Amino acid sequence: MQLLSKKFEILDLAQEMMQKRGYNGFSYADISEAVGIRKASIHHYFPSKASMGVAVIRRYRKIFNGHLENIDKEEKNWLNRVNKYTKLYEPVLLENKLCLCGMLAADIETLPKILKKEIRDFFVDNVDWLSNNLKLHYKNISKKRLSELSWKIIASLQGAIMMARMSDNVDIFFFTAKELLIQLEKSN
């Protein structure tokens, strides 16, 4: 018994590949080589690529939501919370990756149905969290508008990380995030 280490190695590699190259940009062979296991053995842990994808997304979502809970504990101010939210993306960019679900959002048309649902759920969590925090600031604001503002924040950050990586210029992300925060602070 190796304490499931191989399983987690596979999961880690699959996640990295998905964040760097997209769902259609890697294969079992890539993982096999990097983890040091035979291709067929990957099927012992994940019977299909789709099931592997689901496992990766669920873990990612769980960890991400954990970060959001931590932010709520560490910060009481809504703007500081959103600021820390944007900071969650920084290490991802610095490792030349995209947000897992941002990348898969681009791939959405090619994904197995079961994966699509998981990705949408991830973003529903994000919108909910952002809405709850924006509500602390914007009094008497409709749920619809809270959702719109949340989506705007998410879209801007996802686009920014994509453009920053493509241009090999991390400042594109940093500046966009900063602008976002400034505008939120000014608004009411």
Add this chain to the structure above:
Amino acid sequence: MQLLSKKFEILDLAQEMMQKRGYNGFSYADISEAVGIRKASIHHYFPSKASMGVAVIRRYRKIFNGHLENIDKEEKNWLNRVNKYTKLYEPVLLENKLCLCGMLAADIETLPKILKKEIRDFFVDNVDWLSNNLKLHYKNISKKRLSELSWKIIASLQGAIMMARMSDNVDIFFFTAKELLIQLEKSN
């Protein structure tokens, strides 16, 4: 002689596939079937997939820059111009596609080198155009800041179209674009 119609049919299909499914999400077989030509015959027009990709991007860029020129002719007000810029993305979203170069930006790590350069050039054109128009409004502003503001606009729109398509909710794009315009109008 068929006036190159097959070549353009291939180009059209390849572009649609790239915008809907990404560079790794389609194959010669897909195009072959849709255009009604044998797989091998595609190589008559495009010796490699990379060369096909380059042709698609160059044409897309040329047409897109044509739209930007038209906007400059039709509108003299900087804000109206940027507004029309955001409108360029609407038909793309309504056809369930992404901006070609936005999609390829996500795929960037898996692309042949020659494609990467073409994509970056597309966005350089976009930043230049936006910078020139923002300059009409923001007096005494540095080139660097013009570039930052332009990248912010591009990133927000690219992210918005991606999130809108994934969520099957076009309003995510419409609202983000509208907010962008409102903020530009207010700023100085």
Add this chain to the structure above:
DNA sequence: TAATGTCATCCTACTAGTAGGTAGGTATAT
């Protein structure tokens, strides 16, 4: 006018390599 050559536009038939996945086995630990 008729024969000839050239070129574009396809085709059939094929290649090496890769994709995800399966069948059935072995070694080890509990």
Add this chain to the structure above:
DNA sequence: ATATACCTACCTACTAGTAGGATGACATTA
């Protein structure tokens, strides 16, 4: 004895790409 954690060997379907040929339009030449 049973389950976990691998393995070898294999499969079918698909990947981009190649070799070489057929067809037909058009221009050149005899």
